[in-house]
Amino acid sequence: MSTMTIDKAAPTRKVKYGSMSRDRAWALRWSYFFLAIFVIFFLTPPIYMFITSLKSSAEISAATNPWWVFHPTLENYSALLTSNQFLRFFWNSALVSIIVVTLTMLIAVPAAFALSRMRFWGSAVLATGVFLTYLIPETLLFIPLFKMFAMIGDWTGIQLINRWYVLLIIYPTLTVPFCTWIMIGYFASIPKELDEAAIIDGASWFQTLTRIFIPVALPGLIAATIFAFTVSWAQFLYPLVFTTSTDQLVMPVGIITTLIKGDVFNWGQIMTGALLGAAPPLIIYAFLMDYYIAGLTAGATKG
Amino acid sequence: MQVGGPARFGTETHGECTMADVALQSSRTTAAQKARKRSGLQNVLKRKSTVAFLMTLPLILLILLLVIYPALYALHLATLNKSMQRFVGLSNFEFLFKRETFWLVVKQSCIFAITAVIFKALLGFIIAHFVHNIPAKGQRKWRGMLLVPWVIPPAMSTLAWLWLFDPSYSAFNYTLSFFGIGPIPWTGDALWARFSVILVNIWVGAPFFMIMYLAALKSVPDQLYEAAAIDGANWWQRIWYVTLPMMRNIIAITTLFSLIVTFANFDIVRILTAGGPLDHTHIFATWAFRVGIEGSDIPLGASVSLFMVPILAVAAVFILRDVNKRGNEA
Numbered sequence: 001m002s003t004m005t006i007d008k009a010a011p012t013r014k015v016k017y018g019s020m021s022r023d024r025a026w027a028l029r030w031s032y033f034f035l036a037i038f039v040i041f042f043l044t045p046p047i048y049m050f051i052t053s054l055k056s057s058a059e060i061s062a063a064t065n066p067w068w069v070f071h072p073t074l075e076n077y078s079a080l081l082t083s084n085q086f087l088r089f090f091w092n093s094a095l096v097s098i099i100v101v102t103l104t105m106l107i108a109v110p111a112a113f114a115l116s117r118m119r120f121w122g123s124a125v126l127a128t129g130v131f132l133t134y135l136i137p138e139t140l141l142f143i144p145l146f147k148m149f150a151m152i153g154d155w156t157g158i159q160l161i162n163r164w165y166v167l168l169i170i171y172p173t174l175t176v177p178f179c180t181w182i183m184i185g186y187f188a189s190i191p192k193e194l195d196e197a198a199i200i201d202g203a204s205w206f207q208t209l210t211r212i213f214i215p216v217a218l219p220g221l222i223a224a225t226i227f228a229f230t231v232s233w234a235q236f237l238y239p240l241v242f243t244t245s246t247d248q249l250v251m252p253v254g255i256i257t258t259l260i261k262g263d264v265f266n267w268g269q270i271m272t273g274a275l276l277g278a279a280p281p282l283i284i285y286a287f288l289m290d291y292y293i294a295g296l297t298a299g300a301t302k303g
Numbered sequence: 304m305q306v307g308g309p310a311r312f313g314t315e316t317h318g319e320c321t322m323a324d325v326a327l328q329s330s331r332t333t334a335a336q337k338a339r340k341r342s343g344l345q346n347v348l349k350r351k352s353t354v355a356f357l358m359t360l361p362l363i364l365l366i367l368l369l370v371i372y373p374a375l376y377a378l379h380l381a382t383l384n385k386s387m388q389r390f391v392g393l394s395n396f397e398f399l400f401k402r403e404t405f406w407l408v409v410k411q412s413c414i415f416a417i418t419a420v421i422f423k424a425l426l427g428f429i430i431a432h433f434v435h436n437i438p439a440k441g442q443r444k445w446r447g448m449l450l451v452p453w454v455i456p457p458a459m460s461t462l463a464w465l466w467l468f469d470p471s472y473s474a475f476n477y478t479l480s481f482f483g484i485g486p487i488p489w490t491g492d493a494l495w496a497r498f499s500v501i502l503v504n505i506w507v508g509a510p511f512f513m514i515m516y517l518a519a520l521k522s523v524p525d526q527l528y529e530a531a532a533i534d535g536a537n538w539w540q541r542i543w544y545v546t547l548p549m550m551r552n553i554i555a556i557t558t559l560f561s562l563i564v565t566f567a568n569f570d571i572v573r574i575l576t577a578g579g580p581l582d583h584t585h586i587f588a589t590w591a592f593r594v595g596i597e598g599s600d601i602p603l604g605a606s607v608s609l610f611m612v613p614i615l616a617v618a619a620v621f622i623l624r625d626v627n628k629r630g631n632e633a
Contacts, residue, residue: 045463066474110358124554137567139588145371234456252458274459
């Protein structure tokens, strides 16, 4: 683009044009070179996970080249996928994530609709509050939350600590504010005429939301869903604090606490578990990359 | 008091909003005429503000009960003694100030967050430029590969790093041994352990910066670069006088966001070093966990985590200001 303009502006300097395009060709080559280096840096851990997952324990402790698999085996995969414990972690993670995503959407979508379309007393303050809540990290809240739930257990006899479903109550604090925030942005970008027309036609607010806003803002909804799922799937601190029994654990904590036994690290299985734990977000990302990136950038650009 | 999308939107379209209200109102009055004996409660339930309130009620409850209440409760907890039966005022904090480990944690948290954020931002900026440089149809593929560290749950990818850093089987040391570089104690030595946790954090976070900066780069109009090229600007001047000013807001917001997240990081340090060797890599979150949950001194743990608040608050204020500014510009 820029070379062309220069060409027009200074037609007498034809010679320069050639050198500039050569410069660009070199710049391109360097770009690919450095990108390749960065890709190697970024992909080394996941690839190494995969390499290790194909090795037997004997090969892992052998003094051979660690970057290569000499005797590929699937024994780690078969060991994990037939272990009830591991399947239990996977099942817990899936259950928690799916329910949390559903809850998050049920809370965030109506709230975002109300905050973006129905002005009411305190709605601007609430929108700010939602954004601020998103900025509060979980590391600030885990201790008081732990104590709170322990006290609820003492007072009412409802045991919540060390039950996987306590995560259903806690995870929304991580997912709802962000999802509400980006849904506000998506809803606000819908032309006002659409919902006016609906209301004039006699649609209720609820109908406006389900018949117009949700279908029109579907890309935003998908982005928010992906976000909520990846956050719930990847969460490590809360399950580490709130659950301890092996049948209550979710994937990340389960892999770390059960596969690492004392000083004995069964690295083949740990890497296999880590890879399987990373698989659901990676698969979603592979298929819905554009939505994923839209959600990522929406947080700071939409609002 | 305007913040971002919703508030901005409200002022723009206030007039139309009332129009829709009128429409709703009229349909409601005819409905009311048809069913005169409808109770007052039902009318209240149909009012717009009531509907809106009910729609936001779960959100409000969630924020009040599970975010604001625990935050205040943390303040209360921090003033109790270990068995949580006696009010001790500020002596938890006094105790912390007298402990050497605490100051180590403060120092390490700052080093960790600031170094990691600077390098993430730099790396993200550089990579975004390289991706932006190559032809548009190849960009998707590269971007897809470069974002992978961000997609993998950090707890899982840190395990891979832990294995790469393994004292006896480190694949890095194996490779480095060919260059005559002795075995590096990645997580064993205080200095190297600090380096390692920062490295992993950069690895996880740089792709996020890359994506944000790439989006920002794409929004810079080409004409500006053309004009700069005509004026004879070199590549450095183009970055300094065109790219950076145009991206200033995105850079500021992304950096502040990342500062909050990095400062409050838990997963990476916990899994990679668990604070060791000799507490040299503890940051606020991991030390609060060690003291509060593992050491079951909940008040002291709460006090430790409260030290994150000032830094987070400052960052949050700046983010809000920037989001505001952007809202007004648009």
